[in-house]
Amino acid sequence: MTGSEDSPAFRLAYVPGVIPAKWVRIWNERRTDVPLTLLQVSTAEAHALLLAGDADAGLVRLPVDRTVLSAIPLYTETSVVVVPKDHVVAAVEEVTAEDLADDIVLHPLDDTLAWESLPGLPAIERPATTEDAIELVAAGIGVLVVPQSLARLHHRKDLTYRPVTDAPASQVALSWPEERTTDLVEDFIGIVRGRTVNSSRGRREEPKTDQQPKSKKRTSTQNPARKPAAGRSTARGARNGGTGKSTGTRQGKPRRKS
Numbered sequence: 001m002t003g004s005e006d007s008p009a010f011r012l013a014y015v016p017g018v019i020p021a022k023w024v025r026i027w028n029e030r031r032t033d034v035p036l037t038l039l040q041v042s043t044a045e046a047h048a049l050l051l052a053g054d055a056d057a058g059l060v061r062l063p064v065d066r067t068v069l070s071a072i073p074l075y076t077e078t079s080v081v082v083v084p085k086d087h088v089v090a091a092v093e094e095v096t097a098e099d100l101a102d103d104i105v106l107h108p109l110d111d112t113l114a115w116e117s118l119p120g121l122p123a124i125e126r127p128a129t130t131e132d133a134i135e136l137v138a139a140g141i142g143v144l145v146v147p148q149s150l151a152r153l154h155h156r157k158d159l160t161y162r163p164v165t166d167a168p169a170s171q172v173a174l175s176w177p178e179e180r181t182t183d184l185v186e187d188f189i190g191i192v193r194g195r196t197v198n199s200s201r202g203r204r205e206e207p208k209t210d211q212q213p214k215s216k217k218r219t220s221t222q223n224p225a226r227k228p229a230a231g232r233s234t235a236r237g238a239r240n241g242g243t244g245k246s247t248g249t250r251q252g253k254p255r256r257k258s
Contacts, residue, residue, distance in 0.1 A: 009036065010187075012039065012056065012059070013059070014058065016042065020038065023191050044110060047060070059175075061170055061171065062171040069177060072174045073171050077172065079163070079167035080145070080151050080161040081143050082159055093162065094163040095162055095164055105121065106126075106143065109126055109127070110129050114168050120143070130150055137159060138159055148163075
């Protein structure tokens with residue numbers, strides 16, 4: 001980890017469907033001295049942007065190249081099928097990939113799901129983007145399976161979506177170049193992991209002091225009475241024969257006057 005940052009702002013890239021608002025708000029509360037700049041990029045562009053140093057970190061979809069990028073998985077999204085509202089799928093709560101066997105399932109070039117075998121019937125051409133595929137679904141040309149956040153992002157009133165229980169899931173992660181794990185990156189890692197500002201693993205802890213409160217010396221308003229040493233009599237007792245007792249007046253009969 002380096003001790004200084006390369007840029008005056010923390011540059012955070014994010015891909016479509018990811019909403020970084022919560023983490024940005026916490027950053028702005030804690031790091032008022034460093035502004036956070038958001039960079040929205042496509043999934044295909046995100047990795048190259050990080051490797052080129054044009055962003056300090058990114059909220060991306062896995063997988064990433066772990067030989068050059070570090071990644072912390074954050075959450076996994078449900079995959080859904082986007083269909084016209086009058087489609088038979090709209091009448092059920094969820095479907096399986098097999099339920100789409102008779103449908104043309106669109107497979108855009110920016111698809112984020114790692115299919116082993118795409119369900120349904122193939123389209124003549126692959127749409128360039130997910131947004132283009134949504135337009136084709138609205139035109140009644142096919143259906144589309146995407147992470148739920150992308151279905152919400154491209155929501156249309158004439159379309160709906162349902163979960164596909166056995167479709168591949170999409171995992172969102174925080175990623176950054178391993179060789180550029182700066183203090184600012186460490187701060188953002190702490191935020192997405194839910195650490196508090198005073199966490200022992202956080203970088204920006206309040207300084208601790210080794211000073212202990214000084215103990216007060218005991219004082220007395222009066223000097224204690226000094227006791228005579230053991231085995232010694234008082235001065236008065238010494239004058240009276242060392243008995244330590246006063247003899248008082250002499251006892252006996254008074255002399256007669258002559």
